[in-house]
Amino acid sequence: MLGMKIKKGITRKGRLLGLGTIGVLLIGGGLLANKPESAAAEKGPQAKYDVEVAPKWTDAGELMLPGNFREDWVFIGSPITPDGLNGGHANFPEFHNVYVQREAFIKYRKTNKWPEGTMMLKELQRTSPGDGPNGSKTEPSGTGYFPGGPNGVDISVKDSTKFPKSKNWGFFNFGHHKPPYAASAKEQPLAKCAGCHIANAPEDMVYVDFYKPILDPLPAPTNTDAGNDK
Numbered sequence: 001m002l003g004m005k006i007k008k009g010i011t012r013k014g015r016l017l018g019l020g021t022i023g024v025l026l027i028g029g030g031l032l033a034n035k036p037e038s039a040a041a042e043k044g045p046q047a048k049y050d051v052e053v054a055p056k057w058t059d060a061g062e063l064m065l066p067g068n069f070r071e072d073w074v075f076i077g078s079p080i081t082p083d084g085l086n087g088g089h090a091n092f093p094e095f096h097n098v099y100v101q102r103e104a105f106i107k108y109r110k111t112n113k114w115p116e117g118t119m120m121l122k123e124l125q126r127t128s129p130g131d132g133p134n135g136s137k138t139e140p141s142g143t144g145y146f147p148g149g150p151n152g153v154d155i156s157v158k159d160s161t162k163f164p165k166s167k168n169w170g171f172f173n174f175g176h177h178k179p180p181y182a183a184s185a186k187e188q189p190l191a192k193c194a195g196c197h198i199a200n201a202p203e204d205m206v207y208v209d210f211y212k213p214i215l216d217p218l219p220a221p222t223n224t225d226a227g228n229d230k
């Protein structure tokens with residue numbers, strides 16, 4: 001992204017002000033590139049991503065765990081497959097809390113396409129122990145499943161350059177246990193993750209039907225007189 005901005009700047013201003021400007025801009029770009037937060041970005045082919053909060057890769061090619069997803073990303077849904085409804089043992093008995101970068105969320109709503117660099121982050125969250133039928137629990141709100149501790153992170157990344165063999169998405173597991181999670185993760189083999197998404201996900205490798213209810217904007221309020229009791 002940074003690369004793209006600098007390049008655009010050079011083309012536009014270079015034409016107007018001549019070659020001297022290019023030198024200055026290049027030095028400026030070099031200084032910017034030395035900032036610690038953009039170091040990883042400059043190393044990889046970051047410019048190809050269509051999101052500012054882009055995937056970051058270690059030198060060994062592992063995906064780095066994004067920080068602050070709970071604060072900065074959009075929470076789009078939470079499928080749940082508890083043990084009690086899966087013969088006592090589900091592969092993922094937790095709530096599957098799914099987050100996506102805010103910019104990818106906004107772009108999807110406009111275009112129906114996930115931009116390059118989209119990350120679907122699924123954080124597993126255990127249900128709090130219950131002793132009712134199917135492991136359910138009863139709270140003042142009713143009988144059901146209630147959130148317990150976080151218990152793992154899985155991520156899928158859209159990058160058509162890196163993952164052409166698995167329909168443009170790579171899959172990563174940062175541990176299936178309580179935090180702290182691994183700082184980086186290597187791509188999972190096709191049979192472990194991508195295969196099932198290729199076979200079953202309804203649209204572009206994402207089980208998008210579970211998130212559409214949140215991806216769809218709320219209807220505009222019909223009461224234009226909000227706050228007026230009359």
Ligand code: HEC
Pocket residue numbers: 079080081096098120121122154155156171172173188191192193194196197201205206207208210
């Ligand atoms: C047997 C099929 C299957 C396998 C194998 C599988 N997934 Fe999924 N995955 C699903 C389904 C179904 C959903 C949506 C519903 C849910 O979360 O329960 C999902 C959801 C996800 C999501 C949230 C975004 C989305 O596409 O809905 C991520 C991220 C994800 N999986 C990553 C992984 C990773 C990483 C692996 C391998 C470690 C993996 N998956 C293996 C079936 C699978």
